[in-house]
Amino acid sequence: MNATKDKPKRHRTPVVLFTLFFCLSGCSQDYSLAPPADSExxxxxxxxxxxxxxxxxxxxxxxxxxxxxxHGASGQxxxxxxxxxxxxxxxxxxxxxxxxxxxxxxxxxxxxxxxxxxxxxxxxxxxxxxxxxxxxxxxxxxxxxxxxxxxxxxxxxxxxxxxxxxxxxxxxxxxxxxxxxxxxxxxxxxxxxxxxxxxxxxxxxxxxxxxxxxHFTIYSEQPKQKKEGNYTAFTYPDGTTVADGKWHPNFLRLQTIRTGRAADCFSLRRYANCPDRRPQLLPDWLPEPGKPGFGRYVIADEWGTELPSYSYRLVGADDQVFQDLSEPNGRTKLLPESAHPLRKAEFPKRVW
Structure with a gap:
């Protein structure tokens, strides 16, 4: 008699546990956003x-x-x-x-x-x-x-x-x-x-x-028939057409057409090979330790990398001209403080 009464209880327990598990899995969860007022x-x-x-x-x-x-492919x-x-x-x-x-x-x-x-x-x-x-x-x-x-x-x-x-x-x-x-x-x-x-x-x-x-639009035309050797043709802003099997235009080629600069000049990884490093003089005047009244400038490229052995011609505030090559850390040779601030900075090709 007792065994008969216990039987329904054993069946009832898994049902209760399943219902509880299902609800904890999210059946009654509130999934809405509610950002706190002080949220970053x-x-x-x-x-x-x-x-x-x-x-x-x-x-x-x-x-x-x-x-x-x-559930995964194996039901897991x-x-x-x-x-x-x-x-x-x-x-x-x-x-x-x-x-x-x-x-x-x-x-x-x-x-x-x-x-x-x-x-x-x-x-x-x-x-x-x-x-x-x-x-x-x-x-x-x-x-x-x-x-x-x-x-x-x-x-x-x-x-x-x-x-x-x-x-x-x-x-x-x-x-x-x-x-x-x-x-x-x-x-x-x-x-x-x-x-x-x-x-x-x-x-x-x-x-x-x-x-x-x-003003530098590129056009592409897909082949009308799919067969070996038929590639999408790209017509660049300079009028050249290329069909080399690529699905997209050559971005560096577009940059070169627009600016006249070599493709290396637009890639950080290849920039060191760029023939035109676009030198600039960093604005800070760096007083020379141990040499009162003297200092230097730093010559760097457009990415901020110091340019060693780069030719420069500087015209000081007193019209004195300084020309030389930058040092391994991109710094100019010593300049008198009277040259600061400069009137002009040029980076000529090395002809002297």
Whole structure:
């Protein structure tokens, strides 16, 4: 008799435990954001040229409290941090060319959300100016990751400490496609792919300044038939056409066409090979220790790297002329303090 009474209890216990487990897994969780009033803010600012506009920003928050549960190929349970997406429009700051979004770093709520990453970018204001039925394509995108996870667009290509400032050149790219249906798009081509991806764990301010060189448009035409040896043809602003099997334009070639500078001059890794280092005199006057009344200047390139053995010609405040080669640390030879501040700094080719 007792065994009969106990039987229903043994069946009832798993049902109660299952119900409890299901609810703890989130069936009644409040997944909404509730940023505390004193949450640290992250500001994203875009400086827009006339021809471009901002796209809607995709903001992702993550939670280690509210897990996302899925199952693998073998039926195993897979837990991941929960994700919550919101979408923000950039707000113009007065009558300026600055557009801004302010985001709470602490998303709050029962799930204890934290800001994980943002995806934003710029597109052309008026695609129709490039022809009938022309639509906006890719390029001009930015992903900034604020935690140690990947973004929906993958991991970061560049890691930065502190605030993030992005200033990049872009060119209009009109591309015609024929395979799989005709389309014509105006994209932006620049350094990197469709998205520039950064990890900035400690950033409070993100600043993006795209410069569009609208008078240097590149055109591409996809082949009408798919067969070996048929490649997309790129016509550059100087009139040359290249069909080398690549899917995107050569950015450094565009930079060279526009500026006349060698491609090495636009890459930090290859900049040392650049024939034109764009020397500049750093403004600080450095008094020479142990030699009162004397000092030096530093000659550096556009990236701030000291230029050793670089020729200079300086005209002092008293019209005295000093010309020589910079030392291994980029410093000039000793100059009398009477030469400071300089009237003129020149960097002639070495002919003396």
């Amino acid at each position: 803010k992250i500001t994203v600012t875009v400086k827009l040229p006339q021809e471009l506009k901002t796209e809607t920003m995709w903001v992702m928050y993550r939670s280690a409290t509210c897990k996302s549960i899925s 349970r897979v837990e991941q941090d929960g994700r919550h997406s919101v979408y923000k429009e950039f707000q113009r700051q007065g009558q300026s060319d600055l557009y801004q979004v302010e985001l709470p770093k602490d998303g709050g709520g029962a799930c204890k959300w934290h800001l994980a990453n943002v995806t934003f970018g710029v597109v052309h204001v008026d695609p129709a100016q490039f022809g009938e039925n022309v639509t906006n394509g890719g390029g001009g995108g930015v992903v900034v990751i604020f935690d140690h996870n990947n973004s929906p667009r993958g991991g970061a290509d560049i890691k930065v400490d502190g605030d993030l400032t992005i200033k990049k050149d872009y060119y209009p790219w009109i591309k015609e496609a024929f395979l799989g249906g005709y389309s014509k798009r105006i994209s932006l081509t620049g350094e990197g792919g469709i998205y520039l991806k950064y990890r900035a764990l400690n950033a409070q301010h993100v600043y993006f300044e795209p410069t569009l060189h609208s």
